[in-house]
Amino acid sequence: MQAFLQNLLNGIAVGAIYALIALGYTMVYGILKLINFAHGDVFMLGSFVGYYAGRFAIAHMQDTSGTWTSWFVAGAIMLLAMMTCGLFGYLNERIAYRPLRNAPRIASLITAIGVSFFLEYGGQFVFGPDPKFFPELVEKHVLQFGGITTTNYQLIVLVVAIIFMAILQYIVYGTKFGRAMRAVSFSYESASLMGIPTDRIISLTFVLGSALAAVAGILQGLSYPKIDPLMGILPGLKAFVAAVLGGIGNVPGAVVGGLLIGVIESFVSGSRFSNFTPAIAFVILIGILLFRPSGLFGKYEAEKV
Amino acid sequence: MCAHSLQGIAVMRPNFLKSFTIIAAVLLAGCPPKSEVGGGGGGNAANSGGDILIGEYGSLTGAQATFGQSTHNAIMMAVDEINGTGGINGRKIKVITEDDQSKQEEAANAVTKLISQNGVLAILGEVASSNSLAAAPICQSNKVPMITPSSTNPEVTKKGDYIFRVCFTDDYQGENIARYAATQLHIKRAAILTDVKNDYSTGLTTTIERVFTSLGGQIVAKQSYSNGDSDFRSQLTAVRTQNPEAIFVPGYYTDVGQIAIQARDLGMKQPLLGGDGWESPKLIEIGGKALEGSMYTNHYFYADPTPVVRNFVQRYRDRYGAIPDGMAALGYDAAHVLADAIKRAKKLDGPSLRDAIAATRNFQGVTGTINIGPDRNAVGKKIIIEEVKNGQLALKATIEPTASATPTATAAQ
Numbered sequence: 001m002q003a004f005l006q007n008l009l010n011g012i013a014v015g016a017i018y019a020l021i022a023l024g025y026t027m028v029y030g031i032l033k034l035i036n037f038a039h040g041d042v043f044m045l046g047s048f049v050g051y052y053a054g055r056f057a058i059a060h061m062q063d064t065s066g067t068w069t070s071w072f073v074a075g076a077i078m079l080l081a082m083m084t085c086g087l088f089g090y091l092n093e094r095i096a097y098r099p100l101r102n103a104p105r106i107a108s109l110i111t112a113i114g115v116s117f118f119l120e121y122g123g124q125f126v127f128g129p130d131p132k133f134f135p136e137l138v139e140k141h142v143l144q145f146g147g148i149t150t151t152n153y154q155l156i157v158l159v160v161a162i163i164f165m166a167i168l169q170y171i172v173y174g175t176k177f178g179r180a181m182r183a184v185s186f187s188y189e190s191a192s193l194m195g196i197p198t199d200r201i202i203s204l205t206f207v208l209g210s211a212l213a214a215v216a217g218i219l220q221g222l223s224y225p226k227i228d229p230l231m232g233i234l235p236g237l238k239a240f241v242a243a244v245l246g247g248i249g250n251v252p253g254a255v256v257g258g259l260l261i262g263v264i265e266s267f268v269s270g271s272r273f274s275n276f277t278p279a280i281a282f283v284i285l286i287g288i289l290l291f292r293p294s295g296l297f298g299k300y301e302a303e304k305v
Numbered sequence: 306m307c308a309h310s311l312q313g314i315a316v317m318r319p320n321f322l323k324s325f326t327i328i329a330a331v332l333l334a335g336c337p338p339k340s341e342v343g344g345g346g347g348g349n350a351a352n353s354g355g356d357i358l359i360g361e362y363g364s365l366t367g368a369q370a371t372f373g374q375s376t377h378n379a380i381m382m383a384v385d386e387i388n389g390t391g392g393i394n395g396r397k398i399k400v401i402t403e404d405d406q407s408k409q410e411e412a413a414n415a416v417t418k419l420i421s422q423n424g425v426l427a428i429l430g431e432v433a434s435s436n437s438l439a440a441a442p443i444c445q446s447n448k449v450p451m452i453t454p455s456s457t458n459p460e461v462t463k464k465g466d467y468i469f470r471v472c473f474t475d476d477y478q479g480e481n482i483a484r485y486a487a488t489q490l491h492i493k494r495a496a497i498l499t500d501v502k503n504d505y506s507t508g509l510t511t512t513i514e515r516v517f518t519s520l521g522g523q524i525v526a527k528q529s530y531s532n533g534d535s536d537f538r539s540q541l542t543a544v545r546t547q548n549p550e551a552i553f554v555p556g557y558y559t560d561v562g563q564i565a566i567q568a569r570d571l572g573m574k575q576p577l578l579g580g581d582g583w584e585s586p587k588l589i590e591i592g593g594k595a596l597e598g599s600m601y602t603n604h605y606f607y608a609d610p611t612p613v614v615r616n617f618v619q620r621y622r623d624r625y626g627a628i629p630d631g632m633a634a635l636g637y638d639a640a641h642v643l644a645d646a647i648k649r650a651k652k653l654d655g656p657s658l659r660d661a662i663a664a665t666r667n668f669q670g671v672t673g674t675i676n677i678g679p680d681r682n683a684v685g686k687k688i689i690i691e692e693v694k695n696g697q698l699a700l701k702a703t704i705e706p707t708a709s710a711t712p713t714a715t716a717a718q
Binding site: 002006007010011014129130131133140142149150151224225226228231265266267268269270271272275277278 | 366367368370406501527528529530531535536538539540542543545546559563566569570571572590591
């Protein structure tokens with residue numbers, strides 16, 4: 001029972017990060033029908049911005065450990081990473097995807113793979129291929145609840161992820177921009193005929209998704225300090241599976257899918273079959289494509305022919 | 306198959322599947338294997354005059370970067386010493402270095418290039434056994450002798466009669482880790498955490514398990530991970546439920562450091578025990594306080610008072626401003642063993658050099674006396690056990706070659 005709860009907690013903490021990345025996949029797919037394969041690498045970019053900013057902050061203000069200032073600095077670093085990745089998301093869409101808006105979808109997809117390689121190998125060139133170790137932005141404590149042990153870092157991951165998911169939920173369902181986004185997702189042509197600035201909405205969707213990936217990148221760096229330029233590949237693919245599992249294009253589905261993948265992985269690696277862990281996400285992908293290709297919360301039943 | 310759910314997405318599915326197939330294909334094709342060299346053993350022509358060309362391949366960047374960097378630094382220091390004292394019969398040694406980015410396929414590419422394009426006489430490298438295993442068959446088929454400074458997996462030198470090593474093997478190392486844990490630390494119940502993507506780790510695991518159980522110990526949990534993973538909490542949770550007295554982690558330093566941190570985060574206090582894959586200046590930098598009390602086996606101890614070690618450490622520090630680790634010590638020894646063999650070789654070609662390396666006896670190295678045995682492994686080497694104490698490495702024990710079962714016999718098969 002103890003081990004069960006412990007694995008559940010670990011799984012949710014990993015799954016929350018997958019969910020944040022999956023949201024970016026699913027929003028872009030919802031609006032453009034494009035699987036943005038560079039998204040996992042935007043996550044990596046966010047981690048590296050946090051790494052360099054964190055080192056800078058630690059080197060230049062040594063008196064902040066364990067105080068509210070350190071929380072403030074951590075928040076500022078996260079904001080900086082979100083802005084950097086948001087800007088990258090904007091430029092990525094503007095330069096790489098917009099010119100292909102009317103090209104066959106496969107062209108955009110191959111471009112996405114190109115952007116992904118650009119970030120991975122450009123990252124190795126700029127940051128160096130050696131693993132780096134993310135600084136501890138706030139003091140770490142080990143916490144005990146009955147039989148399960150956790151750290152304040154795992155709780156930070158959960159709380160921050162929930163806050164950002166709530167903000168996203170509000171943006172998508174409670175603001176004018178969100179309504180426009182859903183309209184573009186419903187029908188690009190109709191939305192533009194209704195006077196919705198579709199290009200701007202698409203740009204903003206990329207900014208939003210990339211900013212969430214940056215949040216995931218910082219949270220990943222905090223809880224698993226080893227970062228390297230290829231760190232985005234596997235979490236990116238797993239988050240993609242999470243998005244498909246939840247029903248690609250479906251925002252709550254991405255969150256549920258991410259958490260599910262995290263928890264399942266955690267239980268598998270805690271079992272005798274721990275050497276199958278890397279494969280499990282893909283087994284799920286194959287299963288879902290065979291038996292329920294629209295995902296758990298799929299909404300493509302009524303798609304026009 | 307449930308047909309009605311397929312129907313609804315008939316429009317989007319073909320594209321989607323097509324996309325995924327393409328992604329998979331691109332990802333899998335990302336690292337195309339280069340073809341093996343065709344030139345054959347004729348590449349040594351460049352060695353008929355001028356400098357003697359030696360190839361070195363190593364992980365100068367990537368996940369095991371400090372392995373390659375330490376080895377490279379020490380090799381360059383050794384070669385400069387040899388050249389500074391007149392070289393070999395008046396000819397200088399020139400080292401051509403290739404970075405394999407800690408990847409097996411790059412190791413194979415690097416060695417192919419060194420042999421076919423540079424025509425090197427002999428090759429030094431690698432540290433990681435998986436990389437040496439990828440490169441060894443290429444050296445063997447081209448009859449270019451290869452000396453690995455520090456690949457301990459027994460399979461490496463079984464790749465052929467041109468492959469040598471100057472370190473002990475994992476049969477010997479694993480036996481000593483397990484024996485020390487069982488007889489000196491009096492550990493009865495232990496867990497093992499194996500890196501399944503790593504030949505070194507899987508090989509060492511087998512030996513540790515066999516010896517530890519034969520000495521009356523019990524392996525209460527066996528878990529695995531893949532190098533590059535960042536989350537080890539689930540595996541550690543499974544280990545924790547069995548409450549072992551110690552955890553064997555026969556892996557590499559980047560993962561070990563993180564495993565230690567996450568174990569402490571889960572409230573686990575057991576010491577971790579490992580092999581020479583832990584040896585890196587980065588180990589304590591990554592793991593910090595979490596490694597306190599953990600132990601591993603090594604090839605030499607940097608504060609060893611014998612003159613040969615003190616001398617080596619002093620010169621390395623003067624040159625690079627850092628304390629040399631075990632990989633540096635072995636890189637240094639490998640370069641000197643090779644130079645010694647070149648001096649003794651009847652002719653400067655692969656087969657003659659091979660015979661000369663095989664005849665290495667009583668070579669006084671930094672890591673002890675080096676004798677190349679019939680299986681091309683260094684036999685009868687001592688083992689050091691180091692402990693992390695107050696954030697530093699401290700000498701825990703030295704196991705002389707006679708202390709355990711004959712290394713020659715275990716190394717043989």
